[in-house]
Amino acid sequence: MSTEEFQKEQEFITGLYARLDDLRAEAEVTVQSALTQVASGQQAKLERDVLVAEQSGLLAAFNAGESGLCFGRLDFQDGRQYHMGRIGIRQNDADRTPLVVDWRADIARPFYLATGYSPMGLRRRRHITTEGRTVTALHDEILDLTDTTRTGHEGSAADTVLLAALDAARSGRMHDIVQTIQAEQDRIIRASHQGVLVVEGGPGTGKTVVALHRAAYLLYAYRDLLARRGVLIVGPNPAFLAYIGEVLPSLGETGVLLATVGELFPGVTATGTDTAAAAEVKGRSAMADALARYVRDRQTVPDPGIEIEHDDGTLVLDRAMAEDARAAARQTGLPHNLARPHFAFRIIDALTEQLADRIGADPYGGPNFLGPDDIAQLGKAVALSGDVHAVIDTLWPMLTPQQLVTEFLAEPAHLAHIDAELIRRTGGPWTPADVPLLDEAAELLGEDDSAARAAEEAERQQRIAYAQGVLDVAYASRTYEFEDKEELDKDASEVLGAHDIVDAERMAERHEEADHRSAAERAAADRTWAFGHIIVDEAQELSAMTWRLLMRRCPTRSMTLVGDPAQTGDPAGCDSWRQILDPYVGDRWEHTRLGVNYRTPAEIMRVAAGVRRAEDPAFEPPGSVRSTGVRPRARAARADDLARTVAGTVADEAPQEGRLAVVAPAALHPELAAALPGASYGPTPDLTRDVVLLDPRQAKGLEFDTVVVVEPGQILAGSPRGANDLYVALTRATQRLAVVHTGALPECLREGLARESAQTVRPA
């Protein structure tokens, strides 16, 4: 092994971190001084805010670079050499020469794709492993077989580095994989942002981690578009979002909104839970139709009529008048609340006409005595009448989505009786399955935001006037500055001023954009926000109603959907991509597969595959990249001794380093938690604890060094998609798996497990 090579890389890394420190210090100073600056006037405040936002983003990226900043080097056949980094960093010279290139840059691609067969111009690829700021290992791959230079670090570099990453103890948080992205994953990460891309793959094939790196790549490659519109990542539950939450910040990207479906209706916190059957009914697309009809039910007419007391005599609003007004309002095609003024005006007009006919009638049959001004006066009085408005409110009430859905759930209509009974609820907290209903209701009702829009327009006009002032001043100073120069140097007239390239309106718009919070923050607070790109993880779990919500949030249909229909646990989930996508994009979507299991060793995968094969004999699991030589175990327990047996198994299996999960049906949790002091469990378990207790649905998407699956028979029988739940539970381990069961071991688990009887269990 060449110490000279080591030393050279160490010197480079030391210099690189020194540069990082300088950049970080510069950004910190800029942020601090901008924050302490007292900005007077709108313009100065805007400039300060832009500066702080820009420099804070840079700071986040620099902080992200602290660990594993540089992880590779590319030596090209033509002599060029580039170091690869988690973020790109340039030297402080006139040309701003790159010190490390960002892993997302085009020039970095051969690091992931080059092979001996297709070297992409590379001579050598080097993997650099560091701990903190110290180089701990170098692995070189020779890609140009005519190259005879050797460094002593050659070997099957890529495999060594990948296997070391896969074997490492888990921390309860997902890590980035920039050092070891595989070619099939790289192609997905860098696929065009346009259209819908479906990434399917069995457990552990890297779907989640690839989707996260794709978000980072898209933000890099289409920064202008996506930083403004934002990227939304949807995950199945808060624990999962916490698990993946550090990957993007570690890649220097902080402007992404991570959310569960339950968090996608601003102002509503979905803390309740539905039964699986109720969630399934709420998730059906038929709910959209039921809600639409329910809204129409709220547009009523009196039968036969209503008398309204008025200063100028009693008014009668009869059925025909109301029907006429309702038809006119519906004909506008506007949502309920926005169509309401049309209904109200028609009613007011009709009542005014009624009044005018009565008051101005010529007893001798001649024309009406009242002129247009008199009728206008009468109309005003009708329009201002509280009694008239009360009647309009009853017939066509203003409704909020929350009101509508609360009332719908209390008395569900337009559904089969059995479905209505399943979802009937009076009061209680909102549930995640209610959120798509609220969103649907909001669409059907529309928001009457005319007052807010008028205020916004007035503010915009003010900003334009202000920007015009700024441009005028800039123009005036230009004449002084350049007049003389033009005489001396004709080129000077080519110098562009702000006034040449931007008008007041554009300038005001730019400042408007700069003035606001980050796209992710704005998007989180705005139900109608249209994202630049949406990534959905565990996409197979989402209901038809949820897809309606998500498609509304992404009118451009720039989406990445990752999932595995074989792992669908939610009864409301979809069985096929076609079923999900057909209503929105027809067959215009791309499907791609990941076929290698990076997580689960072959020994465990053999057991898990048995569960799927019981349902589908032709089932083929993704091939495992590793095997550990450790056979998974099944332990029988006496029915009255289950918790103690589980605790004993946990004690036996707990890894020295890393994490262990007990995956058991939720009904067993209180009993098991009592026997597992220190285990984290509940709706949002802390995954960084040594031992966590989860139900199979909570385990979705997560991974642990060791997994103990409890009562597989109950998991199988627990839901119509019980086999999928058990498959998920069994495929969470990176190293070891144990199964604890009372009664007979389910038939589908007979293969691959070393079986122990209850007697061999040592006391916990």
Ligand SMILES: Nc1ncnc2c1ncn2[C@@H]1O[C@H](COP(=O)(O)OP(=O)(O)OP(=O)(O)O)[C@@H](O)[C@H]1O
């Ligand atoms: N190229 C890679 N280099 C290093 N680790 C990788 C690579 N690809 C995947 N992994 C690791 O494999 C594990 C499984 O990845 P991930 O969770 O993304 O799989 P998944 O397909 O989403 O699984 P599931 O469907 O079971 O949730 C993770 O620890 C991930 O970091």
